Amino acid sequence: MSAGPFALVDASNFYVSCERVFRPSLNGIPVVVLSSNDGCAIARSNEAKALGIKMGAPWFEIKHFAESAGLVALSANFTLYGDMSDRMMSLAAGLGPAQEIYSIDESFIGLDGVRGDLTDRARKVRNRILVWTGIPCGIGIGPTKTLAKLANYISKTAERKPGSYPAELAQVCNLGTLSKEDLDALLAATAVGEVWGVGRRIAEQLEEGGIRTVLELARLDPATVRRRWSVVLERTVRELQGMSCVQMEDVPAPKKEIAYTRSFGRLVTDLEPLLEAVSEYASRAAEKLRKQGSVAGNVLVFAHTSPYRPGPKYHRSVVVPLRRPSADTAAIVHAATAGIQQIYQPGFDLIKAGVMLLDLAPDHRMQGELDLEDDGAAVAERGRLMKVMDGLNNRYGKGTVHVASSGFDDAHRAWRMRQERRTPHYTTNILDIPIARA
Ligand SMILES: [Mg+2]
Structure with a gap:
């Protein structure tokens, strides 16, 4: 810990x-x-x-x-954002010994045991991220995660709105180095709704009770907060008081379910394009599944009409169990297309479909837990095929190798997402890499 x-x-x-x-x-x-x-x-x-x-x-x-x-x-x-995120995260990790990736562009760094001037170190890391990837960051430092998050907000607001906070807190804000008076002044200048974990509803309740600033919240008695609100808000108050209650989660838990759902670029009424779309969504979900080293036991597939458009409404889903837990694209696509055929009804303008993989478990297949009725060699062969397929799609772009049921003719794949303004995959597709001219 x-x-x-x-x-x-x-x-x-x-x-x-x-x-x-x-x-x-x-x-x-x-x-x-x-x-x-x-x-x-x-x-x-x-x-x-x-x-x-x-x-x-x-x-x-x-x-x-x-x-x-x-x-x-x-x-x-x-595709671009995911790749840039990896680059940024690997550089942010240099700030301290523990990293928790919190979202695509945010990570907590545990600084326990880091010696020297933390503010200076953070400025260097921020600069390295900016020079090596081109991405500007704000870095907040504090004795607790809630205060670090608040410091981050201050670092960015100080830069974006000059005059809102002292200028020296822009880009990197270390609350740990401030005097009690300076810290209180910052907390008093910040609205209670900016605190991590204080949602709009709780912020409104607090404001009604006269608690408008972070300082006012930090000065509440934790026991009272627990009685009037919740244990969660009590923990937030303690964290604002400098007592660390929320620890680092170093290893992100594997996802318990994997979903791939998309709205169609155009309404879909016929079974054929619906089958193509569902095949593709199932393939993508299977890729994600293999990436986290899991197998799925059940495949849920659904489709529905728009809740906002006039006309007959339709919303159906079905869960198709796999014969045995699998991460094989063919098995998952087969289950998903069987499911969609089962629930399909003609005459509805469908707006969206999706595939969800449920009942996930770690993939122990390679360690010998083979189904007795399966030929072990054939299973290993399929595993290698999936590896090659993922490898090709990683290298040459998504969908380079795909199951035939997701369709070939792009012009006819009207269900595909509308993305008329997308920039190239600059960092992940060899054909899209920008060329520098002298
Ligand atoms: Mg951000």
Whole structure:
């Protein structure tokens, strides 16, 4: 178990920052990244935030800024973001001995036992991430994870809104080096809703009770907080008081279920394109399954119409058990397509389908727990085939080798996601690597 202090390294406007690395012309102008199917804004540059564009704003509502303010909208390029995240995380790990990856662009670093000036060390790591990957980060340091998260918020706000906090706290904010008075002044200048784990509803309740700032929350009696609210909020208060209650989770637990669900680019009514889509989703889910070294026992498949459109409604799902737990694409695609055929009904305009792999367990197959009725050699052979398939798809891009049932003719694959504004896979596809010209 690692004690404090802790750091939180968090990229600024991560998806937009990834895009800017490869298209410097996007610097200094308002940029948003749109969700799957180009529906709504899931990342905003500071300039887009300044236009008043909210997180989750639908594209059709903010489209007019393209004309009036030069807003650029891009389709989400998750292949790029995932790869940039790996690079950033491996550099952030250099800050201390323990790392917990908290989201695609955030990781906690346990600093227990790190000697020397932590602020200086954090500045060096931040600079290395910026120079080596092009991604700007904020780093917050504090005696507890909750305070590190708060320090991170201050580091980014101090940079984005000059005057909001002392300028020297921009980019790297170490609460551990401040005097009691300076720390209290910061907490008093920060709204209670910015605290990690204090959601909108609790923030409203606190504000009604006269608790508006972080300092006011930190000064509450933990026992009272427990009685009036919850053990969770009590823990938050203790953490704000400097007592570490939330430990590092060094090893992320393998996912208990794996889902691959997508909205269609266009409404789907016929069985054939539905089978293709479900085959592809099942293949992708199987890839994820193998990546975490698990096998699945059951495959859930579903499809539904849009809840918002007029017309007949349809929402059905079915769980298809596998004959034995497996991570084999063919077995999983077979189960998923059998399932969708079972629940398919003609005459509905379907908007979305998905495949969920349930009942996951570690893959012990290779250690000899073979099904008696199976030919061991054949199973090992299938395992090798899956490895080769994953290897090819990793190297040459997703879907290079795929099951025939997910379709061949791209023009006919109308169910595919709409991503008209996606940038190239700069870092993961040899054909997309940018060429530098002198
Ligand atoms: Mg971030």
